[in-house]
Amino acid sequence: MDHADLSVELCGLHLKNPVIAASGTFGFGAEYAKLYDLSILGGISCKGLTLAPREGNPPTRLTGTAYGMLNAVGLQNPGIEVFLQDVLPVMKTYGTAIIANVAGSSVEDYAEITAKLAGSGVDMIELNISCPNVHAGGVPFGTDPAVIEEVTRRARQNAGVPLMVKLTPNVTSIADCAKAAEQGGADAVSLINTFTGMAIDPVTRRMVIKNKTAGYSGPAVKPLAVRMVYQAARAVGIPVVGMGGIMTPADVVEFMLAGATAVMVGTANLLDPFALPIIIDGLQRFCVENGIETLRSLTGAVRED
Amino acid sequence: MNDHTMRTALNYPVARDTYKLVLKGAREFAAEAEAGCFAHIRIPRVLARRPISIADADPTDGTLTLIYAVKGEGTRAMSELLVGQEVLALGPLGKGFPVKDYAGKTVWLLGGGLGVAPLLFTARKLYESGASVRAYIGFKNSHYVYGTAELGRYADVRSYTDDGSFGIAGFAVKGMLGDLAAARPHAVFACGPKPMYQALAAGMPQSIPCYISLEERMGCGLGACLGCACEIRGEDGGVHIKRVCADGPVFSLREVVL
Numbered sequence: 001m002d003h004a005d006l007s008v009e010l011c012g013l014h015l016k017n018p019v020i021a022a023s024g025t026f027g028f029g030a031e032y033a034k035l036y037d038l039s040i041l042g043g044i045s046c047k048g049l050t051l052a053p054r055e056g057n058p059p060t061r062l063t064g065t066a067y068g069m070l071n072a073v074g075l076q077n078p079g080i081e082v083f084l085q086d087v088l089p090v091m092k093t094y095g096t097a098i099i100a101n102v103a104g105s106s107v108e109d110y111a112e113i114t115a116k117l118a119g120s121g122v123d124m125i126e127l128n129i130s131c132p133n134v135h136a137g138g139v140p141f142g143t144d145p146a147v148i149e150e151v152t153r154r155a156r157q158n159a160g161v162p163l164m165v166k167l168t169p170n171v172t173s174i175a176d177c178a179k180a181a182e183q184g185g186a187d188a189v190s191l192i193n194t195f196t197g198m199a200i201d202p203v204t205r206r207m208v209i210k211n212k213t214a215g216y217s218g219p220a221v222k223p224l225a226v227r228m229v230y231q232a233a234r235a236v237g238i239p240v241v242g243m244g245g246i247m248t249p250a251d252v253v254e255f256m257l258a259g260a261t262a263v264m265v266g267t268a269n270l271l272d273p274f275a276l277p278i279i280i281d282g283l284q285r286f287c288v289e290n291g292i293e294t295l296r297s298l299t300g301a302v303r304e305d
Numbered sequence: 306m307n308d309h310t311m312r313t314a315l316n317y318p319v320a321r322d323t324y325k326l327v328l329k330g331a332r333e334f335a336a337e338a339e340a341g342c343f344a345h346i347r348i349p350r351v352l353a354r355r356p357i358s359i360a361d362a363d364p365t366d367g368t369l370t371l372i373y374a375v376k377g378e379g380t381r382a383m384s385e386l387l388v389g390q391e392v393l394a395l396g397p398l399g400k401g402f403p404v405k406d407y408a409g410k411t412v413w414l415l416g417g418g419l420g421v422a423p424l425l426f427t428a429r430k431l432y433e434s435g436a437s438v439r440a441y442i443g444f445k446n447s448h449y450v451y452g453t454a455e456l457g458r459y460a461d462v463r464s465y466t467d468d469g470s471f472g473i474a475g476f477a478v479k480g481m482l483g484d485l486a487a488a489r490p491h492a493v494f495a496c497g498p499k500p501m502y503q504a505l506a507a508g509m510p511q512s513i514p515c516y517i518s519l520e521e522r523m524g525c526g527l528g529a530c531l532g533c534a535c536e537i538r539g540e541d542g543g544v545h546i547k548r549v550c551a552d553g554p555v556f557s558l559r560e561v562v563l
Contacts, residue, residue, distance in 0.1 A: 027529035031551075034306070035527075047531075055546045062532030063522050064353035066378065071524070073531045076546060218352065270524040270532070271352060273395060274308060 004287030005294045006280070008042070010239055010262050011162035011187040013097055013123055015042040018295065019252065019280050022243055022266030023048055023101035023126065023166075024073065028087045029094055032269070036277050039095030042262060046083070046091065048103040048128050051113055053079035057211045063199055068218030068245070069267050070197050072211035075103055080116050092121055099164070103128040105141070107151045115158035125159050127152065127186075130168030130193035142168050145180035152184025162187040164241065167232070169221075170196050174228040175235035182236045190241035190264060191232055192225045218267040219245040226258050233259025233300060247275070249282030256295070257302040308395045309334050311369065313386045320444075320451040322375045323419065324384050325360070331369035334397060335362035340427035341401025341494075341518055341555045344371065345526035347393040348386060351379045356523045356550070358423035358496070359397065361455075369394060372422035372451065398526050399554050402427050402494045402516055408434035413490040414460060415481055415505065416442040417497025418449065423518060424496055425455045432459035439463070439490070443477030443497070446470045476501070482508040489513065495558070503563050515558035521549040528552070536562035 006017035020043040021029070028046050029038055038044065056076025063070050078087070083100075091098045100122040102113045110127060117125055129142035129151055142148055152165050165181040167174060169192035178189045194215025199208040225244020233240045242260030246252060247268045255263045268275035287295055311328035319325045334344070338359050345354045361370035375384045386392065404427065412431050416424040421442045431438045438460035444450045447470035456462050464472030465480055473480060478501050481493070495505060496518040509515055524532030528551025537547045538560050547553065 025525070025530055027531075031525070031527040031529040056531060056534065058536065058546075059534040060522055061534050062524050062530075064379070067352060069353065069524070071530075071532055073534075076531045076534075270530055271354060272308070272347065272393075273525060273527060 001291065001293060002288060004284060004292055006283055008262050008296045011124065013162065015097055015262060017042045017280055017283065018256065018262035019276060020045055020099065020262055020264045021269065021276060022264035023128065025266040025269045029091055032273060033094065035273055040280055041096045041276060043097030043099055044091065044094065045099040045101045045126050045264060047077050048075045048101045049077050049080050049083050049113065050075055050103055051080055051109055053077065053082065060208060060210055063208045065199065067220035068216055069270065070199055070209055070214035070216050072209045072214035074211065080113055084116065084120055088120060088122065097123040099124040099126050101126045101128050107154050110151050111154040111158055114155040118158055118160040122161060124162045124164060126164045126166050126190060127155055128166050130166055143171050145176045148177055148180040149184040152181050152186050156185035164188040164190050166193055167191040168193045169224065169228055175231045178232035178236045182238050186238060188239040188241055189232060189236065190243065192228050192244045195221055217245065219247055221245045222251060226254055229255055229260050230258040249279050249286045252279060252283055253286060253298060256298040259300045261299050306396060306398065308393050310391055311394050313388055313390045313392065314368065316386045319372065321448040323449065323451055324373055324375060326371045326373065326383065326386065328369045328392060328394065330367055331362065332364055332367035334369055334394060335364040335367060338362035338397040339401040340404050340430040341423055342397040342399045343554065344369065345395040345398055348383050351382050353379065354395065354526065355379050355383065356526060360422040360425045362426065374419045395526055399550055400552065402555050404430045404434055407431065407436050407492055409436060410491040411437045413481060413493050414438060414440040415478060415493055415495035415497065416440065417477060417501045418444060420496035421452050425452050427494055428456055428459040441477040441481040444471065478504040492516065499563055502558065506558055506563060516555050517558050517561065518554045519549050519556060519561065523550050526550045538562060
């Protein structure tokens with residue numbers, strides 16, 4: 001065998017491989033399209049979209065730590081109308097699955113934005129109910145299973161395409177949250193979003209990030225993410241898209257064994273803009289070297305003997 | 306623009322906590338590099354890249370020169386790079402100083418501390434375009450002074466230190482503003498700390514265009530992640546977020562919210 005089948009099926013969508021660019025690290029693809037052919041990707045989840053344009057948080061928005069990264073960009077985006085008119089037509093030319101990541105601050109926001117995306121040509125919608133920087137009534141959206149179910153149900157009624165719900169790891173039971181999304185009619189869940197973190201400069205005694213709290217991502221969170229993907233995959237019957245600190249082809253395999261149907265890669269793009277092509281190439285090599293004919297056969301295939 | 310594999314040719318301290326890294330294999334990078342642009346550097350065993358301004362780039366011998374301050378773990382590891390070790394340099398990135406607009410004209414450079422580094426390359430580019438260059442550079446004290454000899458080849462250099470241990474005592478920006486009575490440049494290009502920009506904004510006549518280079522913690526360096534934000538005053542009077550890496554790092558002084 002000199003060539004493995006890397007393709008996966010996600011909610012009826014055929015992806016060339018399981019590697020999807022994670023929302024928030026890839027913009028709308030334009031910057032990376034200058035570096036390589038985006039049609040090699042399994043998909044792109046675009047920067048989080050809101051009904052109205054958002055300027056995002058004031059600087060400083062981002063900082064590195066020893067094994068990860070903190071960010072509080074604050075959902076800076078041009079708004080759904082500009083996306084539909086100017087951005088999506090360009091993204092459709094990239095030859096890969098386009099996932100619209102959407103965010104809001106109320107259940108109505110999610111229902112409205114998914115209605116606007118119906119019939120737009122996006123392949124899938126990802127509900128970002130877990131952005132730790134946008135709060136609804138002071139409570140982070142998406143940590144309460146009852147709210148998750150409600151927001152999913154309302155969005156599901158309007159979305160004409162598969163609906164995926166992106167879960168926050170800042171909860172006691174990820175399984176309960178995944179079940180709530182399934183109960184609300186989600187076609188898939190994706191996890192994890194970032195952990196809520198904080199950094200303080202010991203010399204200036206100031207918060208490093210202007211927003212004070214920030215989302216923590218990168219290789220440091222990978223074992224936590226693998227555990228949560230495993231728990232979520234056992235709790236629900238819908239596909240799980242796994243992410244959290246993926247840097248290498250072996251990391252992709254690890255998430256798939258834990259139960260992921262596909263994966264998203266985020267922080268790695270910021271460390272190496274060629275991370276996705278390198279990981280996809282490496283997956284092919286990994287499969288050939290290990291006699292794996294179809295990569296999708298690995299989903300949930302962790303051995304527990 | 307590409308991610309270039311380069312080899313360490315030289316890496317040594319030029320001042321206190323300040324190192325010069327000369328990389329080989331930068332022919333393509335150097336040919337594209339413009340004054341004020343930067344390289345996003347990845348070194349072995351360090352996770353996040355570090356955006357470092359270009360202190361010199363020479364396409365004839367294929368070298369890229371970076372001057373950096375050792376501040377944290379990443380730059381500490383950078384200071385330990387040995388001759389022959391590989392680094393990845395993404396770039397050249399960003400929008401630099403408008404050197405071409407001032408060919409044959411008079412430009413004053415203003416640099417503070419590590420901000421002097423990109424001005425070394427800028428001075429050479431201006432000199433080669435026939436501009437007349439004067440440089441006001443400031444450092445904390447004599448231990449931190451570097452680059453005066455390189456700068457002296459292309460510019461009339463006025464050095465300052467906060468305590469007078471090297472050059473003139475006081476801030477470079479005050480010296481520049483004081484000299485306005487005797488002469489005026491067509492433009493000022495500056496790189497340094499925020500208080501320096503605030504003093505420049507307060508004292509420089511509106512009629513003289515000033516360009517400043519901003520520093521911010523960066524993610525992708527390409528403009529995709531929106532991590533390195535700065536606040537820019539728009540023509541509508543409103544404040545808007547711009548990307549330091551892709552819309553800058555050089556901006557017009559008057560539009561930046563300092």
